[in-house]
Amino acid sequence: MLTIENLHARVEGKDILKGLTLTVNPGEVHAIMGPNGAGKSTLGNVLSGRDGYEVTEGSVRWNGIDLLALEPEARAASGVFLAFQYPVEIPGVNNTYFLRAALNAQRKARGEAELDSMQFLKLVREKLKIMQISDELLHRAVNEGFSGGEKKRNEIFQMAVLEPKLAILDETDSGLDIDALKQVAEGVNALRSPERSFLVVTHYQRLLDYIVPDFVHVLAGGRIVESGDKTLAHRLEEHGYAWLAEHGEPAGAQA
């Protein structure tokens, strides 16, 4: 279970998150929507431990531990996964090698046995089938020369292999055409399980037609200003984020 309480975070001296509170139970899919600049990507970066994000107040408890006290690699080993909005190209590092190094590093950190190359290959083949991606991607350098769609699918593929307990999808729909979006969503849906939680961060409701959330939250001015079920996303799509202001955004949020 993830419990975020009154989270304040600052980037380059600017306050971005200003009191975000959110609880995510195992198996739940939460969508975080909001206008540009609301702090959506900051949330994912803070949770995964990126440098340059300073938490000034509040707490994040993750299955009983203080998530914010952990190094990024320890957060990963504890089951947190961030699907990047802009996956990084790493020339010279083979995708398969990278993924095996990552999986074994996590297993080692958790005190589990590392997989040898045969065991790993078997696992990869299973996951490739689920993700419907060609194994040609595996032989290339990490994300190097990948199309936008390939990069996002590679993120989901990594998620399939690493089997996190909390997956944060940071604007995974950005830059995808409808076919690529469907493929990515199918991959995510195949990974839904009673133990795995998702935070789906998006600007548009479109993604949520394919990854149907249990809860939808609207992030504005650095905090959650509205929560509801999936119908909230449709209302937002119809009326736009401006509708929120009329509809009852807390006073002072625009200050």
Next chain:
Amino acid sequence: MSESAVPFVASTMAASLPVSGIGWLDEARSENLAAFAAAGLPDTRVEAWKYTALRALAQRRFAQGDAQAAARPVDPSLFALPGLDGPRLVFVNGVFRGDLSDLASLPAGLVLQPLSDALAREPEPLRFALSRRYREHGDAFARLNAALALDGVVLRVAAGAKVDAPVHLVFVGAAAEDDIAWHLRHVIELGEEAGLTLVEQHVGTDAARQLGTAVTDIVLRDGARLHHTVLQNAASETVLVRRDALQLGAAAQAWLHVLELGGSLVRHDLRAELAGHGARLDTRGVFMPRGRQHVDTQLAIRHQALGTASSSSWRGVADDRARGVFRGAIVVAPGADGSDASLDNKNLLLSPNAEIDTKPELEIYADEVQAAHGATVGQLDERALFYLRSRGIPLVEARTLLTAAFCRAVLDDLPDEALREHLAGLLAARLPV
């Protein structure tokens, strides 16, 4: 103050000049020694030595040669490389070691022998190389080498001969009682349409405090092809100065891969002349100084003929207080129209106290030339580091992974897979873990 007051020069002059009994050779030796004594070691006001100070070296004294070299025990596993079990020539502290070499059953068309043997049998073919070169642009080490080198490698491949088995040249620095200096002179020639794979390896045993110099002439006649791989892993107290002159005839092609790992002060000069129409040279290299190592690589590539091509890609990784220097100078001479030259040098500093100085230079005096050059010095990509860590790879491992990937690119086109993987393994083993 007289030059002989410099300990390095004084200790050099104290040794008696070797006498070969070959008139032109002895004359060249004494001429070069006199020139060395007159000029001494260059200081940093000399452009070619701007970033490599020899002040500390100038204060040291070296005994010339190692009288015990022929008897020093050397474990052959020191220079074992995968796939290299063909012809081999081994030198220990500058002295040829027949017991460690393998000159039995040389393939047809290959002449491979120590220079001392070649001089004893028939000196005349070596006259041009040993008596005339380096007068015009020779520096202190070239003169020193010309005066004092007693041995080296003579390698010739007959026209049309393709030598399949790689030829392995091994230079071992073995710990001696004194600080010693040794000098080797190599002459390599590939006849028209000849083919050769050459692996040059420098290794050392711990605490080998010595200066080694090597001067190599490589001539590729028209259509010849040479794959030359250099693994420099000298002992940590060794000063190594290598100077290669490479000449390529029409349609000749050379591929050079260099790994600079060892030594305390290492200098490598490569002067290449693309002298014949359509000649092509590819150079790839990595230098990885750490501790207080200083590694200086100087490329000078001259396009002299129509339609010649050169491509150079070098990586530097410096850690601790180490210093790397790279200069890549390409000249496309008048008349070398339609040539194609590229040079890149990317460098990584792993420590705030490490330094790399890089200087690409391009001079074009011909028409319709395609040229590109660039150099960078930087740190590891923070975004890539975070990406790896976010997947669970610990920081130190992530740094190692990225650094290895950065270096590996220059090995990618090395055709011998076993050797490539071995060298990649050596690179990886050098990285901080």
